[in-house]
Amino acid sequence: MKPVFIDVDTGVDDALALLFALQSPLLDVIGISTVSGNVHVDHTYRNTLAVLDIAQAPDIPVARGMDAPLIRPLHTAAEIHGESGFGDIQLPEVVRNGVEEHGVDLMIRKVKESPEPVTLILLGPLTNMAVALKKEPSIQDNIRELVIMGGAGAKGGNVTPVAEFNIYVDPDAAHVVFSSGLPIRLVTWDVCMQAVLHPEENMQLKETQTPVAQYAYRLIQFLRDNNDETFLCDPSAVCAVIDESVIQTEVLPVEVETQEGLTRGMTIIDVRPFLQVDPADPRPKLQVAMNIERERFSQLFIQTLLQQG
Amino acid sequence: MLKARKIILDCDPGHDDAIALLMAAANPKIELVGVTTVAGNSTIEKTTLNAQKVCELAGIHVPIAQGASRPLVREQVTASSIHGESGLDGPSLPTPTKPLLEIDAVDFIIQTLSQSDEKITLVPVGPLTNIALAIRKEPKILDKIEEIVFMGGGRFGNWTPAAEFNIYVDAEAAQIVLDSGVPITMVGLDLTHQAIATKAIQQQIAQIDHKVARFVVELLEFFSETYKEVFGFEGAPIHDACCVAYCIDPDVFTTSHLRVDVETNGQFTYGMTVIDLHGVTKRAANVHVAMELNQDKFWSLMLDTLQNYR
Numbered sequence: 001m002k003p004v005f006i007d008v009d010t011g012v013d014d015a016l017a018l019l020f021a022l023q024s025p026l027l028d029v030i031g032i033s034t035v036s037g038n039v040h041v042d043h044t045y046r047n048t049l050a051v052l053d054i055a056q057a058p059d060i061p062v063a064r065g066m067d068a069p070l071i072r073p074l075h076t077a078a079e080i081h082g083e084s085g086f087g088d089i090q091l092p093e094v095v096r097n098g099v100e101e102h103g104v105d106l107m108i109r110k111v112k113e114s115p116e117p118v119t120l121i122l123l124g125p126l127t128n129m130a131v132a133l134k135k136e137p138s139i140q141d142n143i144r145e146l147v148i149m150g151g152a153g154a155k156g157g158n159v160t161p162v163a164e165f166n167i168y169v170d171p172d173a174a175h176v177v178f179s180s181g182l183p184i185r186l187v188t189w190d191v192c193m194q195a196v197l198h199p200e201e202n203m204q205l206k207e208t209q210t211p212v213a214q215y216a217y218r219l220i221q222f223l224r225d226n227n228d229e230t231f232l233c234d235p236s237a238v239c240a241v242i243d244e245s246v247i248q249t250e251v252l253p254v255e256v257e258t259q260e261g262l263t264r265g266m267t268i269i270d271v272r273p274f275l276q277v278d279p280a281d282p283r284p285k286l287q288v289a290m291n292i293e294r295e296r297f298s299q300l301f302i303q304t305l306l307q308q309g
Numbered sequence: 310m311l312k313a314r315k316i317i318l319d320c321d322p323g324h325d326d327a328i329a330l331l332m333a334a335a336n337p338k339i340e341l342v343g344v345t346t347v348a349g350n351s352t353i354e355k356t357t358l359n360a361q362k363v364c365e366l367a368g369i370h371v372p373i374a375q376g377a378s379r380p381l382v383r384e385q386v387t388a389s390s391i392h393g394e395s396g397l398d399g400p401s402l403p404t405p406t407k408p409l410l411e412i413d414a415v416d417f418i419i420q421t422l423s424q425s426d427e428k429i430t431l432v433p434v435g436p437l438t439n440i441a442l443a444i445r446k447e448p449k450i451l452d453k454i455e456e457i458v459f460m461g462g463g464r465f466g467n468w469t470p471a472a473e474f475n476i477y478v479d480a481e482a483a484q485i486v487l488d489s490g491v492p493i494t495m496v497g498l499d500l501t502h503q504a505i506a507t508k509a510i511q512q513q514i515a516q517i518d519h520k521v522a523r524f525v526v527e528l529l530e531f532f533s534e535t536y537k538e539v540f541g542f543e544g545a546p547i548h549d550a551c552c553v554a555y556c557i558d559p560d561v562f563t564t565s566h567l568r569v570d571v572e573t574n575g576q577f578t579y580g581m582t583v584i585d586l587h588g589v590t591k592r593a594a595n596v597h598v599a600m601e602l603n604q605d606k607f608w609s610l611m612l613d614t615l616q617n618y619r
Binding site for chain 1: 464466471570571572573574575577578581583585587
């Protein structure tokens, strides 16, 4: 099993990503940190614990992390996710406890303690990751890769015409993380827009009487668009770790716009056709997801969630 | 037949500018009222001389006025890697015999529009400096502008990862134009990269037995070389000609009416056209963005127009 540490701002689609990761027999979730993003960290922390209860997950440490971006005031998506982050969906009373440790410290400790290099799945603004890298740079030695849901390419953004929410909220943190030199796979909004689940696929969950399948069904119903389709954003990033071959990537230079203009938080992905990736080019080179094989993804997602715990 | 559409071509020749100019002068659906020049692909002296030379070679008799020598705010940037030292390297060209207008491009635009009974279409295919200056100097001309059809911008860049050359050179001018309130059609890289003059196209042009067609072939040979060298393209996109083709036949490409603004602050995104494809800004649309080129229409229109030089 692959050791993974997950950073989330739960959020309905983070919840689905967590269920996907927790249910996967291929992943060993060694810890979870929470961050302010979709909603304030007080909510994302609580929501995360509730999701673990639903999944009847083993005793995985969950910690409350950074409550605001590095430099800027917090900008949430409460208008989409509701104040609690879960819209009108009732989560059960939380039974389990999180850890007292700060999210950043939990991340640092878990990475350092792991006998083999850890993959970090980062599903919210990159604040916790950036602070961890600055606070304890030596964790880089035991990180296999970072898989990030964030950024947008030519198809455009979701919070501004060119910026995706996670990077928009804390572009400075994204800059720190991207320039770390760590291997990074970036699952952009463009690719998330391909990761669609059809209504009949969701019916398979409805018909399965496990708490995970039942909850996942309701969360997916909540996220569906006017055409009854559901775009599974954060789960795509988890998919990239469970089965790399489902998402095709290209190594491209990526920079983050940190100036407070029309393009704040834009990931500038250099796709110009003439570009040879020159080793002397100082820009961060990321593995940028270009395509997700929709059917393989949705199959993997549904089958994993249908598994009995 | 409909009356010819009056246009002023504002250009910085430039290989693809030269083709745009040749097309504008030889199609009966267009009345080319004048040519104005701007610094862009190369310095103002060179782009002006190149415009004169192209007109001399093709026997185009229209007023030519020299325009702005540098962008509104930033330092000048030129594209000699693409267009060569002269700004129009490759073909040999005659020495101009006709003088420039005494007035500059900005005043020529203002005078021509002010004195015209009909509305006139402005077709800027270089940086938007002259157009911005004219709008600012005499805002009354806005009422006389039929449409501004400009080449620039796109969802991706060529000069930087995010910015196309013309807008990158003078982003402030571009924002002034986008805020002008007149009908605007933006012909960006998304569109012009569909207008690739392949070897097959070049051969078709070569079959026209006239010096203008031979000149176009020479232009395309040089332009294809640098485009391959610098941008890794097979065959060069003839960006600017797309604007003229649209003035001849608006069905040559599809458009979407969208909000477009220009980034004038970014560290990595200066000069980017921020196109609100999904309406996330909830701001009113201000630009018709060119989307999909009708290949058959475009190339036959171009070949037919070049035939008119025989």
